[in-house]
Amino acid sequence: MKKYVVSRLLHLIPVLFGITFLTFALLSLAPGDAAQKRLSAQGVAVTKEVLNQTRAEMGLDRPWLVRYGDWLSGLLRGDLGVSYKDGTPVAGTLIKATKYTLVLTVSAFFLALVTALPLGIFCGMRKNGFLDRTVRLFCLAGNAIPGFLLAVLLMYLFCIRMKLFPVIAKNSVQGLFLPALALALPLSSRLIFQVRAAVLNQMEMEYVDGAKARGVRRNYILFFNVLRNAMISILTVLGMSAGTLMGGSVVIESIFMWPGLGKLVMDSITARDYPVVQGFVLLMALMYVMLNFLIDISYHLLDPRLEEL
Template identity: 45%
Template sequence: MKREDSVRKRIKNSYILKRLLFLVPVILGVSFITFGLMYISPNDPAEMMLLAQGTPIEPEILQKMQQRMGLDKPFLEQYITWIFNAVRGDFGSSYVSGEPVRDMILRNIPATLKLTFYSCLMTIVFSLPLGILSAVKQNKFTDYIIRFCTFVGVSVPGFFLSLLLMYEFSIRLKLLPVRGDSTLKGLLLPTVTLAMAMTCKYIRQIRAAILEELGKGYVKGARARGVKERIILYKNVLKNSMLTIVTLMAMSIGYLLGGTAVVERIFSIQGLGNMAMDAITARDYPVVEGFVAWMALIFVLINLLADLLYRVLNPKIRLQASESED
């Protein structure tokens, strides 16, 4: 028994190490493409820096600024320098404000984290029971109503829904603030806006996963043995459907942490999405590069956590991994 536990632990550690090593080429690839696109941009970063400082653009001043920013060096040398600085947490400074990009990201993360947490929580609370109910009541009136509502919810654009909620609950009823903030009351409308589309999508996916499991042989066998429908549903079917739910949640968390730009913009929430939109508008390249690197890191880490959850939820995945390692 101890030997088996030791082997499983070794396999798990090896798997995690491989996935962490996989981070390196992904981050390098994304950062290289982003840095290359910023490099070939027609706007001169040194000129933009001088304009932000209100300094007259003269050839000598522009040349000195380019040398100070390292823009006179070859592309690969600039990229390698940026990578080594980024590994230490230095993504450069904003061309507009002069503030370090790292400080800007850290300052805007809390609002996005709260918005992500509340949106995912609301999505799970509503999508899981409604998805199960829709599957259990397949082709009945309840199923038709839920499916119709999800179709409408998925079809409504996020910006339109946010404006509609803002008009109804903030302007007309005056129950919630127009401008979003870090409080629960201030995040309610943006949370509902983000959770609406995700909930409708999740309901359809959960319904499909539950129906697929209900049609399998082990369910028919359990019913033939007289096992109660509720036990079959919650003990077997729902457990086997968790892989679909974990996959959807991993994708949504990565998307939300990357920044929900439109919603943050409409509700004036100082999050990562709003920061990225300001940087793109102002052509603030260091902020854009830091934001893209953050997004790439988040997506890969979330996918790694999802894969580890797969191995916990489905013993077959663990068995296949063990056999492949042996």
């Protein structure tokens, strides 16, 4: 196991390097001038001399490969640079926004789990029953509606029509509920299908028929055999869903004005604040690869036979 863990960690290094390199290259090709955007935001008259001076101060007059090398060198020292917009350290800005995004994603993940796991298990145990057909119908609708449209519909219904929640999400449970619900509903729809499929697959195995023939109770078979064997595929979906939530919160946070990473990166893209965007991409990539790493480790813990592969 130790050798496998070390090998997986070493494989993460070139992945993160490739992601940061491609991101930096694409940002250098993006239209717009960060220096001009900064001067305009400050209300400074943009002349050629002032623009050239500002570009030199920001380091934008150098080739992008040189700037990437400087950024990578700073990263190895734990320095993500400073914001073009206000000169604050990027690391501190990301940490502050990450706290809000984690609260939002954990809340949405919890809402999705408490609905998806019991409904998915029940639908798998009662295939083609009334509840199974009804739940699948709602899940299809949940998967079909785009996230931004769902967020707008929830805002219109609960904020404007019923006036139960604030239009602009505040740092409170009341302001958190709707953004979390907008993230949780599509995720719950996907999880119900996956959990149902995993349970159905295990219920068709021969060991289930053998256990029933020996008189083993149905609940015992479900919780100690079926769910345990189905947990590997369920964990895969849960892990990737957690990463999807972090990335999918960009649109939801912008709509509800929740002060997390999503709103931060959207504002940074508008302001051409590339150091913050680069830091955001690195953080998201790190979260994704670490989630995949933890899922792989959980596979080996749940099924020791994988050690032999």
